[in-house]
Amino acid sequence: MASILCRISKTLVNHRLPPFTKGLIRPMVTVSWPFQSQPRDLSLPNPSWSKEMLQHYELYNSQCVGEDGKEGSGPWRRLPSYNRLLKFATGGVLLSKIIQSEARLFTRNIKIPGAGFEYVMFIKKSQEKCVCIFQAGHLLEGPPGHVHGGATAAMIDSVNGTHATYVCGPVMTANLNINYRNPIPLGSTVVLESTLDQREGRKAFFSCIVTSIDGSKVHVESKALFLSISMSRILGG
Numbered sequence: 001m002a003s004i005l006c007r008i009s010k011t012l013v014n015h016r017l018p019p020f021t022k023g024l025i026r027p028m029v030t031v032s033w034p035f036q037s038q039p040r041d042l043s044l045p046n047p048s049w050s051k052e053m054l055q056h057y058e059l060y061n062s063q064c065v066g067e068d069g070k071e072g073s074g075p076w077r078r079l080p081s082y083n084r085l086l087k088f089a090t091g092g093v094l095l096s097k098i099i100q101s102e103a104r105l106f107t108r109n110i111k112i113p114g115a116g117f118e119y120v121m122f123i124k125k126s127q128e129k130c131v132c133i134f135q136a137g138h139l140l141e142g143p144p145g146h147v148h149g150g151a152t153a154a155m156i157d158s159v160n161g162t163h164a165t166y167v168c169g170p171v172m173t174a175n176l177n178i179n180y181r182n183p184i185p186l187g188s189t190v191v192l193e194s195t196l197d198q199r200e201g202r203k204a205f206f207s208c209i210v211t212s213i214d215g216s217k218v219h220v221e222s223k224a225l226f227l228s229i230s231m232s233r234i235l236g237g
């Protein structure tokens with residue numbers, strides 16, 4: 001549709017136009033198409049990120065570059081993140097406009113930078129580990145001044161779920177068992193480390209540990225079971 005409109009605009013400027021169209025046509029040509037063809041990667045730094053968040057991002061991002069200096073040849077890989085999972089797939093941007101077009105990924109639906117879930121994930125090439133750096137915004141409050149346990153659970157499910165998807169393909173969480181050890185202060189940055197513990201047929205067992213950025217405090221420990229499932233079953237409910 002974008003290309004059709006572009007062609008229409010070009011056709012209009014290439015023709016002799018009546019004087020009254022003068023002010024109208026230019027904006028049509030210069031105004032960009034309102035629907036982005038490229039999804040916005042929300043895992044890239046933005047001004048709301050704390051110094052700790054940026055430092056830890058750099059720590060892993062630098063390990064995405066290999067000894068040959070090439071991006072992508074290091075032991076870690078940064079995972080892009082969009083406001084809908086469908087956008088991961090080839091042609092997903094278009095698909096996400098067709099299937100429940102107003103749906104948004106729970107952890108990416110607060111638009112104000114820094115107010116909700118700010119995070120970036122990295123997966124180890126060998127795939128046994130996935131790490132997430134998470135900065136919890138003020139809209140995630142549970143107990144006064146601290147992060148809601150449900151928000152932490154959502155992040156754990158997302159990190160284990162993303163890890164499981166990379167290892168197994170499409171999955172659903174069957175079980176998530178969480179032990180909350182120390183509350184997470186609102187506004188702080190923590191690290192979630194997901195580990196693949198075991199695979200048994202369709203079942204994949206993962207654990208996750210949430211620590212303070214310096215690793216000195218354990219906030220949460222969890223275990224999860226993911227089951228491989230066909231994409232048609234997910235889309236078909």
Ligand SMILES: CCCCCCCC(=O)SCCNC(=O)CCNC(=O)[C@H](O)C(C)(C)COP(=O)(O)OP(=O)(O)OC[C@H]1O[C@@H](n2cnc3c(N)ncnc32)[C@H](O)[C@@H]1OP(=O)(O)O
Pocket residue numbers: 085157158159161162165171172173174175203225227229
């Ligand atoms: C990129 C991703 C980021 C975001 C990730 C977000 C992930 C999510 O939040 S998913 C949403 C939350 N999860 C759900 O809604 C799932 C709802 N549940 C279901 O759809 C189904 O119960 C489902 C798919 C998990 C399993 O159903 P089904 O495929 O029919 O498996 P089923 O035949 O019942 O069980 C298969 C095996 O798993 C075991 N199993 C199933 N559920 C459980 C459970 N809760 N605990 C322990 N074992 C279980 C069964 O005992 C069986 O074992 P065995 O083969 O040894 O007999």
